[in-house]
Amino acid sequence: MDLEFRNLRYTVSSPITKGKRRDVVKGVDGRFSSGQLVAIMGPSGAGKSSLLNAISGYRSAGVTGELLVNGQQRNEHLFQRSSCYITQEDLLQPLLTVREAMDVAARLKLPKGAKVHSEEILQELGLLEHQHTKTDCLSGGQKKRLSIALELVNNPPVFFLDEPTSGLDTVTTVQCVRLLKQLARQGRTVVCTIHQPPASLLELFDQVYVIADGRCIYQGDTAAMVPYLQSVGLPCPRHHNPADFIIELTENPVNIDVLSEEIMNGKIYKSAKVESTAEPVQNNLELKICYQVEDDAPETEIMLSNEKCTYKVPTYKETDSLSSASSQISQVNSSMAWMKVQTSDTCSYATTYCEQFSILLCRMLKQIFRNRQGLWIQLIHHIMCGVLIGICFFNMANDGTQMFNHLKLCVGLVIFFAYTQIMVPVLVYPQEVKLVKKEHFNRWYSLTPYYAALTVSKLPVQVTLNCLFCTIVYFMTGVPFSLSRFIAFCLIGNVVSLVAEGMGLAIGSVFNVRNGCAIGPASIAPFLGLAIYGFDFAHRIPLLMNIVMKTSFIRCGVVAMVLTIFGFGRTPLECKDVYCHFAKPDVLLKYLDIERTSVWFELAIMISIMLVFRSLCFIGLKWRFAT
Numbered sequence: 207m208d209l210e211f212r213n214l215r216y217t218v219s220s221p222i223t224k225g226k227r228r229d230v231v232k233g234v235d236g237r238f239s240s241g242q243l244v245a246i247m248g249p250s251g252a253g254k255s256s257l258l259n260a261i262s263g264y265r266s267a268g269v270t271g272e273l274l275v276n277g278q279q280r281n282e283h284l285f286q287r288s289s290c291y292i293t294q295e296d297l298l299q300p301l302l303t304v305r306e307a308m309d310v311a312a313r314l315k316l317p318k319g320a321k322v323h324s325e326e327i328l329q330e331l332g333l334l335e336h337q338h339t340k341t342d343c344l345s346g347g348q349k350k351r352l353s354i355a356l357e358l359v360n361n362p363p364v365f366f367l368d369e370p371t372s373g374l375d376t377v378t379t380v381q382c383v384r385l386l387k388q389l390a391r392q393g394r395t396v397v398c399t400i401h402q403p404p405a406s407l408l409e410l411f412d413q414v415y416v417i418a419d420g421r422c423i424y425q426g427d428t429a430a431m432v433p434y435l436q437s438v439g440l441p442c443p444r445h446h447n448p449a450d451f452i453i454e455l456t457e458n459p460v461n462i463d464v465l466s467e468e469i470m471n472g473k474i475y476k477s478a479k480v481e482s483t484a485e486p487v488q489n490n491l492e493l494k495i496c497y498q499v500e501d502d503a504p505e506t507e508i509m510l511s512n513e514k515c516t517y518k519v520p521t522y523k524e525t526d527s528l529s530s531a532s533s534q535i536s537q538v539n540s541s542m543a544w545m546k547v548q549t550s551d552t553c554s555y556a557t558t559y560c561e562q563f564s565i566l567l568c569r570m571l572k573q574i575f576r577n578r579q580g581l582w583i584q585l586i587h588h589i590m591c592g593v594l595i596g597i598c599f600f601n602m603a604n605d606g607t608q609m610f611n612h613l614k615l616c617v618g619l620v621i622f623f624a625y626t627q628i629m630v631p632v633l634v635y636p637q638e639v640k641l642v643k644k645e646h647f648n649r650w651y652s653l654t655p656y657y658a659a660l661t662v663s664k665l666p667v668q669v670t671l672n673c674l675f676c677t678i679v680y681f682m683t684g685v686p687f688s689l690s691r692f693i694a695f696c697l698i699g700n701v702v703s704l705v706a707e708g709m710g711l712a713i714g715s716v717f718n719v720r721n722g723c724a725i726g727p728a729s730i731a732p733f734l735g736l737a738i739y740g741f742d743f744a745h746r747i748p749l750l751m752n753i754v755m756k757t758s759f760i761r762c763g764v765v766a767m768v769l770t771i772f773g774f775g776r777t778p779l780e781c782k783d784v785y786c787h788f789a790k791p792d793v794l795l796k797y798l799d800i801e802r803t804s805v806w807f808e809l810a811i812m813i814s815i816m817l818v819f820r821s822l823c824f825i826g827l828k829w830r831f832a833t
């Protein structure tokens with residue numbers, strides 16, 4: 207697939223600049239051909255990742271310009287099925303082995319009955335011997351290769367990689383780039399951003415696209431870069447790495463202007479053979495380069511058609527670049543013949559929504575149950591808190607003199623469920639969103655089955671732990687046993703925890719909260735405030751305020767708790783004093799002004815609030831993925 211972009215612009219506006227818009231990529235042109243390994247280079251902050259995101263479609267908000275595939279306007283959905291994007295961060299599903307991750311990818315990305323080549327891919331990428339290793343135990347290079355392997359499962363013809371070599375040592379970097387070259391040689395278009403590669407690495411790329419200050423300052427064959435710089439009067443010194451040199455040139459804004467004008471912001475392609483231009487350009491050097499490769503000569507002399515250069519650049523034989531430096535990555539002529547590049551002519555997913563749901567649910571459950579440490583911590587947390595609350599209010603539930611302690615217990619229980627469940631998604635979910643965005647963008651699955659699986663997968667552990675906590679508290683505090691009361695007690699605990707979790711997910715899906723510790727309690731605080739104010743029933747409150755207070759799920763939870771403990775035909779409490787005003791449960795309910803509501807009504811309000819939060823989370827994810 208040949209990719210082309212014209213007048214591509216990426217504009218951002220940030221709240222810091224008070225909504226002022228800024229062009230990060232400034233109307234650049236360019237084209238990347240199939241079978242080529244392309245490097246997008248440039249100084250830090252030049253706009254490399256922004257350009258890659260815009261070309262790949264990974265970012266669409268603020269992007270304008272024409273994007274073409276094989277000379278035709280591209281259909282974004284179809285293009286996404288034919289391309290894949292590998293992020294700079296190694297986003298892999300934790301707690302799965304390499305083989306399991308491959309199997310999940312194959313089940314999601316290939317239609318039923320299609321031949322799966324997981325083993326061959328792992329073999330080719332040198333991961334077969336690590337197939338039973340968990341993904342979080344892999345080295346940086348292995349993680350990068352696994353990220354590529356997962357996308358190779360359905361063999362897309364276009365690969366986008368954001369800084370695939372970042373964090374890798376020299377040897378692993380070379381291995382990684384050789385692998386990419388191997389993929390390109392099979393007919394794929396492989397485009398990656400790279401940060402100032404050494405000369406030996408630069409030579410492995412077929413094409414280079416250099417960007418500085420959002421503008422294209424060079425586009426063309428790698429071998430044509432040095433002559434191009436020479437042609438504009440900026441000769442690369444002898445023995446100087448051309449990649450370093452061109453980036454050093456960008457320190458001077460005048461050089462950026464000169465180079466960008468010369469290359470017409472990407473309209474011109476500098477070829478090592480014959481130069482071609484999208485639009486005819488006058489006064490442009492016609493570059494023709496011929497190599498004189500000598501076995502023993504470390505350098506190549508470059509000849510221009512209209513002048514002879516005197517400087518030399520190091521030579522790397524084409525065959526060398528694909529050969530054996532790595533024992534882990536096999537030869538280009540090896541068994542990868544089966545890996546025919548596939549194009550997709552359908553926008554739909556490879557599997558049905560039902561299949562996606564069941565595959566994702568299995569994956570999530572497996573990850574939850576493998577997280578032994580997390581499960582133990584949660585179990586101990588629930589038992590410890592249950593026992594501590596039980597000790598504080600031990601056998602108090604039937605004491606008619608302890609009205610305020612009864613209310614404290616109810617508020618305490620609801621706060622426990624709320625805080626326990628809101629913190630985890632606020633802190634952890636933003637990281638998962640990045641991974642899901644990558645998988646969703648690469649058309650592994652749709653958002654709906656993912657979200658359904660996410661909701662269902664958490665239930666077994668959450669419900670079990672909540673019920674365990676409720677049982678401990680219920681029996682230690684001495685609430686008189688009745689099956690319906692006990693069921694309602696557990697139900698309220700679970701619903702409050704689901705509302706809080708929904709709230710945490712909604713926050714985590716929209717914001718990449720760095721200081722999540724603060725935002726969790728902060729988000730609960732208004733609800734708590736409303737709950738406390740809502741209990742000042744001594745005087746009647748206006749209708750509007752009453753409605754606002756009803757939106758406090760903590761208040762609903764506390765009311766439902768009180769109604770459960772003191773309702774369900776509760777007999778009068780014991781009175782050890784001369785007179786106990788609140789010994790009769792009805793008096794307490796009347797005093798709190800909650801005798802006209804019911805547990806089921808409060809539960810219904812909480813379920814509605816939960817649905818609102820969960821819908822917000824879904825909309826938040828959709829919005830994040832669409833931009």
Ligand SMILES: Nc1ncnc2c1ncn2[C@@H]1O[C@H](COP(=O)(O)OP(=O)(O)OP(=O)(O)O)[C@@H](O)[C@H]1O
Pocket residue numbers: 218219220230248249250251252253254255256257401
């Ligand atoms: N969403 C955004 N909001 C505000 N500024 C942005 C946004 N995205 C990118 N930028 C800015 O655009 C510029 C280019 O960013 P980009 O990440 O593309 O650079 P880069 O060339 O990939 O840098 P590096 O090599 O350091 O990763 C930077 O100045 C960055 O701050």
